[in-house]
Amino acid sequence: MNGNDDFTEQSGYESYGYGEYDTEAGETHSEFEYDRQLCDIPEVVKKFLLYFRDSIDEGALYEIQNLYENTFPKLTEQFFEKRPWPEDDDIAHIVDYDYVFLILYKELYYRHIYGHISGGPTLQQRFGSFDNYCKFFNYILSTSEPVSLDLPDLWLWELIDEFVYQFQSYAQYRARLMKRTAEELDIIAANNDVWNVLCVLNVLYCLIDKSNIKRQLEVHASGGDSDSVAGDFGRHPLYKKLGYFSLVGLLQVHSLLGDYYQAIKVLENIELQSKAQLSYVPSCQITISYYVAFAYMMMRRYSDAIRTLSSVLLYIQRTKQLFSSRSYQNEQINKQMDQMYHLLALCLVLHPQCIDDALQQVLRESYHDKMYKMQCGDLAEFEACFLYACPKFLASSPPSCDDLLDDYVKEPILYQTEVFMDEVRQQRMLPTIRSFLKLYTTLPLPKLATFMYHSQLQAGDGIKKWNPIKALKELVIDLLCFKHKMKNVVWTKGTSGLGGTFQSGSELDFYIDHNMIHIADTKVAHRYGDFFIRKIHKFEELNHKLQLIKI
Structure with missing residues (x-):
């Protein structure tokens, strides 16, 4: 993917392109098969679900965060450490069939299966998770005005992070063709749009486009008011944060695909x-x-x-x-x-x-x-x-x-x-060259070539016969390689991580004149004064804290 133009101009979320697929497909490999008789839900879990639903409906962020970060993990450890939480059908009546809450609950339900259930998710569960994400993104993106939903920052980040992770997991699952049964392969082949890379990229780009987060970050970086360009969706915390986290999701996806330039480019205004x-x-x-x-x-x-x-x-x-x-x-x-x-x-x-x-x-x-x-x-x-x-x-x-x-x-x-x-x-020979150059201010090329030869002999590189002319040619190539590799683009200022200037990162510099290497040490002397000052300040800060504790 060389750019975002193919995705940011989509007319709406409906263009994600996922087709119809059978979420009732047969179970596949898993040491744990879900048993409906295990759905005897403890009373404390019922009360938690009802309170969780009410907190989300009321937009009580502090309570939602506490329930999400603390209560849910504790109940998981107590009741569902090695088995899934109840399916949404089994808890729907408890929460009065609240559509939005059931989507959010299923996101946590599938995340728990991916992370904690032995054997991992089945093919049916992978499809079900994808379907649930599609429902959530359709709900927040297919509207003419922002939805009345707000979630803690951590949950929104983990939602996007988990979305990318489950896409990655499915891609690896699908690539292991030799481990799939004929029935699984038929189901996978019939549902090519499920966890498709274009669909995942399109989701992330649509969230970015809806929130106008790039423009907001650009204005903010220049010292302006980001709300002035945010629009109705961009000013809503849900969309603004999902847009920001989607940029990070794109960073992950492009890195996983090996497109490192584009990976850093999507963060241009961060x-x-x-x-x-x-x-x-x-x-x-x-x-x-x-x-x-x-x-x-x-x-x-x-x-x-x-x-x-x-x-x-x-x-x-x-x-x-x-x-x-x-x-x-x-x-x-x-x-x-x-x-x-x-x-x-x-x-x-x-x-x-x-x-x-x-x-x-x-x-x-x-x-x-x-x-x-x-x-x-x-x-x-x-x-x-x-x-x-x-x-x-x-x-x-x-x-x-x-x-x-x-x-x-x-x-x-x-x-x-x-x-x-x-x-x-x-660069294999560069550390050896560096170690020799550090010892001299001038050094004849033939002498360095001899040093390199004996060094390779000691390393057991299998050199058969000393050839002075060939050794000198190879040494000159290695020295030029040293010059080239020690110089790279270094970021200096600006909001783009791709910007920078060419700088030499080597503590040594040299030039060759008439078969003689002239070496200069460019390393800046260590400033011991700064080191001791930092340690003194740290000691004083620690001493001050101890005094406060005594008081």
């Missing part, structure tokens, strides 16, 4: 470098940082990737108590944090630079062995770190159900891995 953004919805902003940093890394903008990762990892360190409770979102955040440390390690090996001492300490304690192997040119370690840290890529179009010769779920990730490893192979 101030990625603003620390205030992190206080909006923490899990949303962490997701933004992860996908933006990954896109930067794949675009060979290592300085921007390191800056993005450093900022969010320091934020998580300072607020780690927020993510200590057990919830599927916090578990996802903790996993993403580990993935981001792997990405940071990859970027620092490929593009060394100074980072915050706190992050350096974590890398030294937990990732030292991995970084050492990569610095020594261990391609297997590079690949293992990338496979762990990268998102689960998707193909832009699903495989034909008639082709059962292979498992297509691995193809996108293998392709992206090969793209990354090609870049790594080009």
